[in-house]
Amino acid sequence: MIVNAHMSEVKREETEAESVMLWKDGPDVEALLRLLRGRGFNQPESIATLMKITGMDLGMAQSAVLESQTWVDQHERNIRIRDELAQALLELSQEDNANFKLLLEPDPALRSP
Secondary structure (H helix, E strand, O other): OOOOOOOOHHHHHHHHHHHHHHHHHOOOHHHHHHHHHHOOOOHHHHHHHHHHHHOOOHHHHHHHHHOOOOOHHHHHHHHHHHHHHHHHHHHHHHOOOOOOOOOOOOOHHHOOO
16 A cells, blocks of 8 residues: 555554444445545545445455545546556557567457357
């Protein structure tokens, strides 16, 4: 997990314990994300904590965070970073470098039955 250098391990553990209690009181992803962000968790930390507490897989937790109202102010930034990363990978894949390989797994949702 990416660790926020500004947050102590004790504060992190306290927040995770509070998050578990909040989740048990009534599963509300948005309320959980508001708590995490309010306590200083960044997006990767929120994704990891969401996975830990709710049992969501990585894709579900990423979608929950990236599409949440809690993080809506970061939406354009996230899109820009994703697009820049995709462009950089495309450019690297077009270079004549035997040490760089870009392997993409097919999306299982797009497979025909």
